[in-house]
Amino acid sequence: xxxxxxxxxxxxxxxxxxxxxxxxxxxxxxxxxxxxxxxxxxxxxxxxxxxxxxxxxxxxxxxxxxxxxxxxxxxxxxxxxxxxxxxxxxxxxxxxxxxxxxxxxxxxxxxxxxxxxxxxxxxxxxxxxxxxxxxxxxxxxxxxxxxxxxxxxxxxxxxxxxxxxxxxxxxxxxxxxxxxxxxxxxxxxxxxxxxxxxxxxxxxxxxxxxxxxxxxxxxxxxxxxxxxxxxxxxxxxxxxxxxxxxxxxxxxxxxxxxxxxxxxxxxxxxxxxxxxxxxxxxxxxxxxxxxxxxxxxxxxxxxxxxxxxxxxxxxxxxxxxxxxxxxxxxxxxxxxxxxxxxxxxxxxxxxxxxxxxxxxxxxxxxxxxxxxxxxxxxxxxxxxxxxxxxxxx
Numbered sequence: 001x002x003x004x005x006x007x008x009x010x011x012x013x014x015x016x017x018x019x020x021x022x023x024x025x026x027x028x029x030x031x032x033x034x035x036x037x038x039x040x041x042x043x044x045x046x047x048x049x050x051x052x053x054x055x056x057x058x059x060x061x062x063x064x065x066x067x068x069x070x071x072x073x074x075x076x077x078x079x080x081x082x083x084x085x086x087x088x089x090x091x092x093x094x095x096x097x098x099x100x101x102x103x104x105x106x107x108x109x110x111x112x113x114x115x116x117x118x119x120x121x122x123x124x125x126x127x128x129x130x131x132x133x134x135x136x137x138x139x140x141x142x143x144x145x146x147x148x149x150x151x152x153x154x155x156x157x158x159x160x161x162x163x164x165x166x167x168x169x170x171x172x173x174x175x176x177x178x179x180x181x182x183x184x185x186x187x188x189x190x191x192x193x194x195x196x197x198x199x200x201x202x203x204x205x206x207x208x209x210x211x212x213x214x215x216x217x218x219x220x221x222x223x224x225x226x227x228x229x230x231x232x233x234x235x236x237x238x239x240x241x242x243x244x245x246x247x248x249x250x251x252x253x254x255x256x257x258x259x260x261x262x263x264x265x266x267x268x269x270x271x272x273x274x275x276x277x278x279x280x281x282x283x284x285x286x287x288x289x290x291x292x293x294x295x296x297x298x299x300x301x302x303x304x305x306x307x308x309x310x311x312x313x314x315x316x317x318x319x320x321x322x323x324x325x326x327x328x329x330x331x332x333x334x335x336x337x338x339x340x341x342x343x344x345x346x347x348x349x350x351x352x353x354x355x356x357x358x359x360x361x362x363x364x365x366x367x368x369x370x371x372x373x374x375x376x377x378x379x380x381x382x383x384x385x386x387x388x389x390x391x392x393x
Contacts (some may be wrong), residue, residue: 002026003044011050019056021067031067031074033091041071042089044076045168046286047274050191053078054184061119061155061180073117076153076180077103080115082187084108084199090115101133104142107203108196110142120157121346125162131171149208150175153183176208194280196315257298261336264294267327270340270393282319291323295366296331302369308332317347332368332375339368339375339391349386352379361363 003026006013014022023029026044027037045053053075060072070092080087085105094100103115114134118125120347134150153173154162158179166175190202264275264283275283275292283292293316297308310330320326326343353364367378369385375392376385 003040007044007047015120018063019059019071020063020068023067023071031049031070031092033093038074042074042078044288045075046081047276049277050079050082050184050187053082054187057180064070064119069117069119072119072155072180073102074307076117076183077105079183079187080105082276083190084203084278085113091236099133099136099140101130101137104137106206108200109203110147111203111207112148113206114143114148114150115153116150117153122143124165125152126169127166127175131174134174151206152177153180154178173208176206177207190279191277191392192280194282194313194315196319197277211237246384257296259296259331259335260294263296263329263331264292264337266335266338266393267292267294267329267340281316290325290327291320292327292329293320294329294331297333297368299333306370308368310368311363312350312353312366314362317350321347330366330368332370338393339388339389340393341391349377349379352383352386354380 001009001097003014003022014025022044023031023037023041026128027035029037031038031041031072041119045056048056057072057075057079060068060075073092074089077087077089085107088104090102090104091100093099101114102117105115107113114130114137116133130150130152134143138145138148150171152162155175156179159179162177163200166172166177184293186202186205190199193199200331227252237314260281261277268274273285273290275290276286277283281293281295282288283294285286293312295310295312297310300307300309308330312328318330320343323343328343328346330339330341333338350364353366355362355364368388369376369378374387374389377388378385
């Protein structure tokens with residue numbers, strides 16, 4: 001039984017195991033380029049929550065074991081995927097006539113990052129060798145000189161010696177350093193925000209820039225803060241549309257509920273698929289063939305009874321439209337009540353929903369009323385409500 005099979009059927013068998021033990025369960029227990037162990041391990045970590053990935057990265061650094069550096073390489077590349085990069089895994093061990101970089105990350109804006117993973121910077125790193133990987137990839141036509149750079153991911157935050165080494169070299173404008181801890185902090189930020197613009201800013205921060213002017217960093221901080229502030233405005237404004245849920249005024253601004261993960265577990269059990277968190281509301285299968293927006297609402301007292309209110313953003317529609325298989329999941333009050341709607345059907349209802357549109361945001365109001373045991377999707381005035389009870393899982 002593969003690691004993926006064990007994780008999907010009885011995750012408890014692996015949840016308390018050290019990473020070294022987990023690798024031993026796969027294939028022959030040795031990570032080698034192109035072997036069964038490597039394929040199983042990479043498929044396995046693609047399913048894991050980022051918190052578990054971060055824990056495994058720490059184990060690679062704190063308790064050295066056979067192949068710990070190779071496992072860390074795979075984990076770092078997986079983190080790159082969670083940040084939104086298109087990632088090509090590198091080789092574990094270099095061979096003649098083959099580039100020895102640990103990974104190649106391509107951002108949504110087509111910037112290319114040659115990644116090198118080091119468990120420590122306690123010894124002098126051969127910068128010329130690492131820069132040579134980039135030159136080889138440029139010569140082969142895999143990357144371009146003007147859009148490519150090098151990122152060295154190191155296992156600790158105290159990198160003063162390596163920083164000085166880079167500053168004193170001719171590669172100072174092409175190489176950047178990032179600690180493993182900082183990498184996973186970026187992943188955590190990415191998972192707690194929504195929107196492609198901020199995701200691009202996170203990718204952009206890993207690319208060498210001249211930071212005499214710090215506008216780019218300020219933009220990321222501002223955009224992230226704005227995203228969090230917008231999340232707090234969970235409830236609708238009655239004046240925006242005639243089909244309002246008529247929520248009591250004192251409840252217009254409340255801290256949003258958060259039971260997305262419980263909803264996802266229920267969806268996974270129903271669909272037999274595993275979903276990985278990409279942002280606050282966006283999930284995808286590791287292969288990327290199925291995408292899912294999961295949004296949740298507290299239960300409201302309304303003039304019509306019990307109701308739920310969600311927002312569905314324009315960028316979420318654009319994201320789901322790129323996938324042949326896509327769903328919108330609505331958690332109504334708790335994970336006990338989840339509506340799982342195929343996007344191909346959900347998109348047909350959008351023209352009938354009220355929409356907020358201004359210079360900063362565009363989103364639809366997804367408003368649901370519970371009538372006895374039926375769940376009805378509200379539409380604009382004079383448009384019949386849609387019974388969506390059949391989508392309950």
